[in-house]
Amino acid sequence: MNQHLVRAGRIDITRLANGLTVATERMPEIATATLGVWVGTGSRHEQAHEHGLSHLIEHMAFKGTARRNARQIAEDIENVGGDINAATSVEYTSYTARMLGENVDVALDVLGDILINSVFDPAELAREKGVILQEYASVEDTPDDLIYDAFMESAYAGQAIGRPILGTPDTIKAFDEATIRAFLAREYVPAKMVIAAAGDVEHARIVDAAERHFGAMPATAEREPEAGRYTGGERRISRKLEQANLVLGLPGLSFKDPGYYAVHLFAHILGGGLTSRLWHEVREVRGLAYSIDAFHWPFSDCGLFGVGAGTAGADVAELMKVTLGCMREAAEDISDVEMVRAKAQMKVALLTALETPGGRIERIARQLLSWGRIVPSEEIVAKVDALTAGEIHAAGRSLLLGAPTMAAIGPIKGLPSVTKIAAGLRP
Incomplete structure (x- = not known):
């Protein structure tokens, strides 16, 4: 093994009282900061009537909170030169932002706001459902994407882990605010969340901001998903x-x-x-x-x-x-x-x-x-x-x-x- 290829930086880790973990890695050669919130919840954690809900929630996170509308969310990040994104997978959902190190408080304020204070306005919800239905149709029209969804469904027949992340038109259309909030209360719990930051970051500053924006979340027991059973x-x-x-x-x-x-x-x-x-x-x-x-x-x-x-x-x-x-x-x-x-x-x-x-x-x-x-x-x-x-x-x-x-x-x-x-x- 060529040891010089492995450069292990110092990673500082703090666990808040409610169970949320904060981890940072300072990279002195980097002038920007990249940080995000990872939730140990993805499509496999959904019940049958929630199929596609993780992906919808990821979309709705940027559509308005009690303090900001969708435009203000984007402006608050981009006004300091940053960008913000999110992604859903089978086992995780992530919300990330990148900006100058001096503006990490702005990023954590926005991330905390969209994860805790989203309002799920009915008009925005209807609009975003339409966007996801178009995304679904796009996959249906793309054979080399569609076949991998069919592959997973066959390998793990009848299980959440095998279902496509996007959901189906029927489940997407049926989602409402109550369903979203029930899922968030059950799955977006501090014990399943990590705030990670790297680049021009100071651990104490990130911990302080995490405590302000996420510290009031109640500690809740984790719910384990159904074990994956390969069927073929x-x-x-x-x-x-x-x-x-x-x-x-x-x-x-x-x-x-x-x-x-x-x-x-x-x-x-x-x-x-x-x-x-x-x-x-x-x-x-x-x-x-x-x-x-x-x-x-x-x-x-x-x-x-x-x-x-x-x-x-x-x-x-x-x-x-x-x-x-x-x-x-x-x-x-x-x-x-x-x-x-x-x-x-x-x-x-x-x-x-x-x-x-x-x-x-x-x-x-x-x-x-x-x-x-x-x-x-x-x-x-x-x-x-x-x-x-x-x-x-x-x-x-x-x-x-x-x-x-x-x-x-x-x-x-x-x-x-x-x-x-x-x-x-x-x-």
Whole structure:
């Protein structure tokens, strides 16, 4: 391991009396400050009638509070040269801002206001529902996006973790202020929230501002989501399209599982770059796809491994045959060169994410919510470096024993059945 690649800064952490965590990392070479509030709640925490609510709440956070209308929220941030954003995922929702270090109080004032004092005006709510319905329609019209939603729904059938983040037209239209406030009271609790800041920041100043704007939130017990249960299955959507989009999946591992890094490395070797098995064989040698990649999506209690590609309808069967062959071979025969290359790719991806304040606060927040501590980069890099070819082979073989998930859209007449695909994964 090249130790000089890992620059561990000082991270100060304070927990407020109500359970909210504040963490900062001062970066003397940075003149700006990036900070945000992470909530350990996402789409998997929604009940059936709340499907899509996390995403709607993220949108509505910028639509007006008791003190500010939507325009004033934007103006207060942009008047000091800043910007503000938010994002929703399966397990987290984040609200972030960036500005000069001298203006962090403005950012925390706005973030506290939108998270605690939003008014959910009926007119704004109706407008934003319309925006999200357009977003939903856009996904429906984009096959390479739609197929991943279908893939998740098939892999985790009948569960919140498998449902699309956007919701459905029926659930979106049904949301009202009472539903929103009930969800916020249950899920946006201090014990599940982290304020993280990096760049030109002073820890004491951030803690003081956090106490002013968030300290009055009542301490409330956390509610654990339903455990993710991989089911496997298939979803075939026949459409008259120029290309077929396919996603083949298998049960993966949680990021808390000891075998997580081995599975992740297997995914890199199989389809993580221009020198990967799949890219070389499928694209370069046979010309069966413009792009193909392997991925591993880890969650807090489960995970999902997969391969995604697009191809002509006439090549669907051949693409699947070659893909299955590459997967079997990778599980049995990995070269030293591939090991070294994949480890380097993983370390570069890890360390590159830490080169910006935004990347640092995301790491800080996610690790504190997941582990209750900051996991040093050296610790992660050491685990990657310690992996052996035998461990990667074992991870690959274990993956291939799982029940497959198959999602496909477009001209897919030649696609084998999921039963034949499962047989093709066996040695």
